Amino acid sequence: MEPxxxxxxxxxxxxxxxxxxxxxxxxxxxxxxxxxxxxxxxPDESDNMTGRPRGAGARPDSYRIGGYSVRSKHEIWLENASFLYEEALQRQWSSATDVPWDTIEPLPDDIEQAECQLATFLTEVEFVAGDVPARWIAQTTPDFFEPRNVLLAQVMDEARHMDVFRKRALANGGGLMGATGGTAGVVGSIDLARDFTEMSSRLHISGEGAVLTIFRMGELMAYNDAEKAMYRLCAQDEARHVAFGVMHMRYMSETAPERREEIDCYLDEAERQILAGSQNPAGAQAESSESLAILLGGGKDQYDEGVNKLIAIRRRQLQEYQKRVRSASFGERFDNGRSPIKEMLAASAA
Ligand SMILES: [Fe+2]
Ligand SMILES: [Fe+2]
Incomplete structure (x- = not known):
């Protein structure tokens, strides 16, 4: 028979x-x-422009399908990428079914409005947190697929964070409030980054770090088990995103010490923003700060008490920021007087 x-x-x-x-x-x-x-x-340097999976045989006639700009290992690598990726996969959760939505009861108007304002702000934040790393994934050679996969998982996490806060805003008689634009300055500077580490220092270390502290304090501003679950589950994801930034910065510092000065400049900029924010508390972030204070205090009438709790959270944000930067091996800046927030840190530790 013929074949x-x-x-x-x-x-x-x-x-x-x-x-x-x-x-x-x-x-x-x-x-x-x-x-x-x-x-x-x-490889320390990747010449793979064809989308060839790492370790596969090369084919001479393939297209240069990727205009990968990230092809030096130190630009994106971190030691524990595989671990972070597996953890991300194991700890995926559903905003539809893992949040006990039926525990939400009607709240006084001022509390519901503050909750919805915060949810609106966080929806904006989470949108950016997914968008920005997403841009860099396709820029990275497939030879560095481990960090790429962590970033892909982050984009999925951020989609869920974005939707869980949207769901909260729509779940209890309120709705979305006015867009805060509170991310405008931050997003502007994250998105202007021409370099992955520059982006990561702004997004993972300063931006998401500050959000992580707020999520960790979620118990203090939650009015039901649904909100507690929402903050706890988001915090668990956020801790991974921040860990990516810290571990990457540490790797970069060890393998490309000539870039330390440049990284210190990104941190200078982030800290100048923290300083400016603290000197102008009624600035662009007024909606989020006021809604946080109302939630923490327990209503408009307990605003002062809320502000005091918020001050404590801001202190904790600062301390945790410092810890992360130290862990990323850039702690010297706090000891040699370089850090623009050295006085704030000293005051917050007191
Ligand atoms: Fe997030
Ligand atoms: Fe995040």
Whole structure:
């Protein structure tokens, strides 16, 4: 009988390294477990412009499908990317079913308005937090797929954060309030970043770091189990995003110390913004600060008490920021007088 098709089978000669036997570890078959043989070799500089999966055989006639601008390992790498990615996968949650929406009861008008204002602001914030890293994913060579995958998972997380706050605003007789534009300055500067680490220092270290502290304090401003769950689940995701930034900055500092001065300049800028914000509390962030104070105090009538609690949270934001920067190996700036917020830090520690 004639064969239906002539087989060529020349693809059988084209392969990456053969004989890989990746074995699952305690957590299952993780990205860390498949770093076997040549597949674990990550180049310091990637010349891969064709979308070739790392370790696959190259084909000479392929298109240059990616105009990848991030091709130096130190520009995006971090030591624990595989771990962060697996954790992101394991801890995905559903804003539809993991938040006990039926625990929300009608609230006094001022509290509901403050809740909705905060939810509006956070929806804006989360939108940016997904948009910005998303731009960088397609800019990065597939040879660095581990950090890329963490960023892809972040984009999914941020989509969920964006929708969970939107859901909260619509769930209890309120709705969205006026857009705060509170992200305008920050977004402007994050989005102007020409370099991944510049973007990451603004987004992961300062922006998301500040949001993480607020989520962690969510218990203090929650009025039901749904809000508690919302903040707790978001905080767990946010901690990973911040960890990405810290670990990347540490890696960059170790492998490209010549760029430390430049990174310090990004931190100078972030800290000047923190300083300006503290000197002008009624500025662009007035809606979010006032709504936070109303939620923390328990109503317009307890505004002063709320402001005091908010001051405590702002202090904690500062302390946690400092801890992150130290952990990223840029703590010197707080000891040598360079940091624009050194006086604020000293006051907040007192
Ligand atoms: Fe988020
Ligand atoms: Fe985030």
């Amino acid at each position: 239906v098709l002539d087989m060529q089978l020349d693809w059988m000669d084209q392969q990456g390294s053969w004989g890989a036997n990746a074995e699952p570890s305690k957590q299952g078959l993780t990205l860390a477990d498949i770093q076997v043989g040549a597949y674990g070799d990550v």
